[in-house]
Amino acid sequence: MDDRQSKIRNFCIIAHIDHGKSTLADRLIEMTGTVSKREMSEQLLDSMDIERERGITIKLTPTRMFYNYNGDEYILNLIDTPGHVDFSYEVSRSLAACEGAILIVDASQGVEAQTIANTYLALDNNLEILPVLNKIDLPSANIEKCKKEIEDIIGLDAQNCPCVSAKDGINIDDVLKQIIEKIPCPKGDENKSLKALIFDSYYDNFKGAICFVRLFDGTVKIGDKIKMMKTEKSYEVTEVGVFCPAMRQTEVLKSGDVGYICASIKNLADTKVGDTITSALNPTSEPLPGYKEVQPVVFSGIFPVDGAKYGDLKDALEKLKLNDASLVFMPETSTALGFGFRCGFLGLLHMEIITERLEREFDLDIITTAPSVSYHVYKTNGEMLEVSNPSMLPPISEIEKIEEPMIKLNVYTPPQYVGAIMNLCQDKRGVFEDMQYLEKTRVVMKYQMPLAEMIYDFFDSLKSRTKGYASLDYEIFGFKQSELxxxxxxxxxxxxxxxxxxxxxxxxxxxxxxxxxxxxxxxxxxxxxxxxxxxxxxxxxxxxxxxxxxxxxxxxxxxxxxxxxxxxxxxxxxxxxxxxxxxxxxxxxxxxxxxxxxxxxx
Amino acid sequence: MNDRMIYVHIPFCDSKCYYCNFCSFVSNDIVKKKYFEKLIKEIEHNSNKTVKISSIYIGGGTPSCVDEKFIGEILQQIKKSFILKSNAEITIELNPCSTNIKKLKYYKEIGINRVSFGIQSLNNKSLKLIGRKHNSKQAKMAIKIAKKCGFDNISVDVLIGIPKQSFLKLKTTIKKLIKLNVKHLSCYMLINEPNTKLTKMINQKKISVPSEDKCVIFYNKLFKYLKSKKIFRYEISNFCKKGYECIHNIGYWTLKEYYGFGVGAHSFISNQRYSNTENIFDYINCDYNCEKENLSDREKIEEFIMLGLRTKYGINILDLKKMGFDITKEKKDDISFLINNKFITQKDDVIKICENKYGVANQIILKLLP
Missing domain, CATH: 3.30.70.2570 (Elongation factor 4, C-terminal domain)
Structure with a gap:
């Protein structure tokens, strides 16, 4: 193994909401002197207003830090992760870009629902998990109890885990030390052909679409010809660099590095999260595993409150689309609301975020109609229509049958909530398929369910009926006829x-x-x-x-x-x-x- | 030069009523003395011997709770500073508690020719619940004294929507007032302003007031009852016998110019609206003018519509056109909707709100604003 990569650690932080993820990230950045104290703003990585207010992370922000350990300088790359099921694909991609994860547990509250769900996500990606107890400054903190919970419930050795207060900056050094000691270094080969995972991308008005990448093999520098393995499009690299956390240009990125690549890419949709970038001249044969096409599943009409603002809304959506390739939209007309757009989203939270960004960043007053899914409507004349707008449904006399999208739903829960979840899923027209004990304290329940029920209020109901302990994932597997x-x-x-x-x-x-x-x-x-x-x-x-x-x-x-x-x-x-x-x-x-x-x- | 009007604010009260959020204070004699000194100065400062004054309104607070000599000095100063027309309407607001024969005689002597009593109700229970210090008997007595002292133009304020009120009780109050031959009634709906004692009591459910819907029912019934007694509505809150319309009020509604003297008072002079500070100590110690606002053409049109529609005279389409707003063209759909649903009438060139639709006047006005 080469010496260079042995000095790199790529990791993310996972936690239950409010256990102090962003605060710890800030402290790490501060402790390593990556950003001077003067430049620190609260929750540095959550740069959007909405992120800060809601305390959630939507866009991923990686940061590169330097840390001196036993006389050697190490590069620590922190990749932040969004925390909601709507973005679970993005989460899995950013986890895939790391070798390890810091698991924060609030010492006053112990292991919570999200702690468990996130741990499983990280384990699925074969990450080394480093538990950290936070908020030890609180009078209600119970370190021993928490350690025992981590050992009993999650099964990680917590005896030597760092006990910190991110807020007060206590014991942050321990965390940094353990990152280096416990998280494996990257083990790529810089002499192989380029293999880089896109874990996020965003649009810059001057540079075009910028890919956030983790290099697994090979190197990349200005002038290199690169190819996106999924879209098969080729580009010439115009800039590579790292995150400090502001983007700073470097000469080259090598295997094990986390950084960004610009290549005059006009369309954000060409930089698909999860895709593999390789060399156009000497391509690798195998892309990195796990790529999925992300498709909108929830649709809703968005209209300006003031009809005259239609043009502004259009501009705003186009601008957001530059930054969020998963957003799709097309014009729509309503007798009640006038001109607007039918928009497609990854989920309800995604929809809320987009509408909120439209209102805040673009100062628009908008009206959102009830979310809907896309139905397959078979007409008596043999024609098939895709209908995502209820008002476009043909008259009943012309409809032969309607099919709705179905999902395979996995609900992960402690066993005591199985009954409540069964009731809920039944209410939501779910068909029970299977239930397995993953271990003594965790069950997965498998259901087939119409997507339409899922988008309505399923997530909220699930959380409230299981005190937040259940988590879920789902995928669409096809269409099924239904009495709609x-x-x-x-x-x-x-x-x-x-x-x-x-x-x-x-x-x-x-x-x-x-x-x-x-x-x-x-x-x-x-x-x-x-x-x-x-x-x-x-x-x-x-x-x-x-x-x-x-x-x-x-x-x-x-x-x-x-x-x-x-x-x-x-x-x-x-x-x-x-x-x-x-x-x-x-x-x-x-x-x-x-x-x-x-x-x-x- | 057109005629102007004068409003003088006397911010003092003997006690604060539970529903009041006006600019009023319970103060000692030293403050009162200083206040009047400043007030006289303010009037003097605005002296203009080319201006004819057509009406003076001394309001409050409770002007009757201060030494009547102060009132005399103010009128004296106004006469010095302006040309007071011989037929000017001069009104003073009075509280039944703080009036007596001596004061009323004095008011008459100095030229006051209209008195307005804050009666609010002649139901003793209701009066107590809203923190008024007088009772029904004192109120009736005060009106009788005023008549004895030679006042013919007597107005009373009555509140709709106070605790314990029913229409029957309201009607009883009105009946008694008519018997006393008052010429003018101002009937206000109680608004539960934030931070008043009454609002707090309502929020704590210690007391309840008639619902908004009920208040409008009371109001509409009251309108009919008064009409049957030949007391006519000439503005949303104002009713009177023929010929007793308040000149001063009508001036406000027809965008006449006026001076407002005193703490928290407002003026409207050459298209500017001024408002004085609402802090009595600032008023006494510093400069009184705190805000000035130029009335744009559009705001002037808005005020013209808003104020005009509140009166029985309505708004004249041609007047609006002269101001630059062609309402029949701009608001065609709204006007026909309102006419078809009997919210307004249009006769010749005048638009008026239908008699039974004053309760939703704001909604109607909103539809017709530019």
Whole structure:
């Protein structure tokens, strides 16, 4: 083994939410002097506002650190990982880029659901796991109990694990030492042909798409001809470099290194996460394992609140797409919402993040319709349509059958929640396939389930019924015929297409009732009575009424303070601008979102 | 030069009512003395002998709770600083508790010709619950004294939506007031402003008030009842016998220019809206003007529509056109929707809110703003 690679450690940090992942990352960066104290901002690696606020990591940010150990200088590459099931593919790719993982456990809380789920992910990728107890500064910290939990539940030796306080910077050195002692170094061959894993990519306005890579074999430098093994496209490298954590150009990247490659790549979609980069002249025969095509599974309409902002929305989506190749969108028209886009997402969180970024980074007010999946609709004339927008469903008389996407679902859980999960999956039209004890404390339950049920509120329900201990993964395996109907919502006698949804026949009544009740709560009283009706194929199955508004008047004496009167009115007017005019009914944008969340209140 | 009006704010009260979030203070005599010195200075500072004053409104707070001599000095100063028209309407707000024959006689002598009593209700239980210090008997007595002292133009404030109110009780109050031959009624709906004692009590569920819907029902019934007694509505909150419309109020609604003197007072002069500081000590010790706002054309149109629609006179389409807003063209759909659903009427060139739809006036106004 060459000496150079023996001085490199590639690792990631995994943890349950709030156990201090980002804080520890910050301390490591600070301790190694990678970034001066002055430049440190809280949670350095979560650079997007949304990431910082929600305390989640969406985009991956690698960092290269230097650490002196026994007189030798080591390079430590930290690869941050996103933490949600929507991005589990990205997580698996960034784990695949490492040799080891630091597993943080909050010493005051012990092993939690996410701790276990993440450990399994890391073990699946053959990573060396280094447990670290954090928050030992808290009075409630119980180090011995935590160590025992790690040993009993996870089965890792925790006796010598570092006990730190990332917040107060206590014992951070121990972590660095153990990274070097315990995590294996890369074992690639720089003389072989290039083999680099893309674990993330992003778009830069000047440099084009930038690939974040881990080199397994070979080297890469400016001028090299490279090839993406999946897309088979070739490029000439214009820049290579490392993360400090800002990108810094270097001459060459060699096997074992983590860095970035720019090659005037115009389209982010050509730098697919999980793909292998090799040399165009001397390609490797085998790509790195594990590549998967990521496809959108959840679809939803996005419309500007102010119809005139359609162009702005289009620009914003195009810009986001540059940065997020998994986002797909196409124009859509709705009678209720005007012009907008049907967008495809990796999952519900992905959808939330995109909508939030549209609102924050682009300052747009948008309306999102209920998420839907893509159905295969077979017409009586033999034609097959792919329908992801409920309002595009043909009339019942023309439909031969409808097929919906099905998933194979694995739920991992401690055994005591098996009953609760079975109930939940049954509610969600899941078909039980198998259950296995992975070990005494962990069961995997396998189900077949319609994807549509999964995207609705399955994840939240699962978490709440298992106190957060269950985790899941799923993959789409095909389509299956199902008794599906279109549920329409009529407001003041007119069908509001943006509120339509496709649902299973047996659930239509309950959902129709729920939605009508929910809409009654969110639609403000208007100058006239507004009936809300839920119907299936013209048959009304639920009705609620928003009674007419009686009072909206300033009948108070404000003397000569007419400005105040006018300002109150202007405030009201601004509020109205956020409303959507549907026929003569004014709808707040919450009305469209609220139907997503009908189960919340119960 | 057009006529202007004057509003004078007397921020003092003997006690703070539970629902009040106005600019008012319970203060000692030294503060009062200093305040009036500054007030006189402010009036003097604005002196303009070319300006004719068509109305003066002395409001509060409770102007009647201060030594009546102060009021005299203010009128004196106004007469010195401006040309007070001989037929000017001069109103003072009074509290039943703090009025007596001596004060009222004095007010009459110095030229005040309209009095407005803060009666709110003649139901003793309700009065107590909102922190008013007078009772029904004192209120009636005060009105009688005012009449004895020669005041004919008597106005009363009545609140809709106070604790324990039912329409019957409200009607009883109104009936008694009509019997006392008051000429003008201002009927306000109680607004539970944040941070008032009453709002806190409501939030803590110690007390309950009629619902908003009920208040509007009361209001609409009240309108009909008053009409049957030949007391007509001329603005959302204002009702009077023929010929007793408040000139000062109408001035506000027709965008007339006015000076506002005193703490927290507002002025409207040559398209500028001024507001004085709401901090009495700042007012006394520092400069009183704190904010100035130029009224844009659009804001002027907004105010014209907002204020006009609140009155029985409505808004004239041609006037709006002159201001640069062609409402019949710009708001065609909204107007026809509102007419078809009987929210407004359009006769000749005037748009008015239908009699029974004042309860949702804001919604209607919002639809018609540019």
């Amino acid at each position: 109907v279109k549920l329409d919502i009529m407001l003041n006698g007119e069908t509001c297409d943006a509120l339509s949804l496709i649902t299973h026949k047996d659930k239509a009544y309950a959902r129709g009732r729920q939605i009508a009740e929910k809409l009654k709560k969110v639609i403000p009283r208007q100058l006239f009575e507004v009936p809300i009706q839920a119907c299936i194929g013209g048959k009304i199955i639920a009705r609620e009424t928003v009674s007419a508004m009686r009072k909206d008047v300033l009948a108070k004496c404000y003397g000569g303070d007419i400005s105040r009167k006018r300002k109150l009115l202007e405030k009201q007017k601004a509020g109205k601008k956020r409303m959507r005019q549907f026929g003569s009914v004014e709808l707040p944008s919450e009305a469209f979102i609220s139907i997503l969340k009908t189960d919340d209140d119960e």
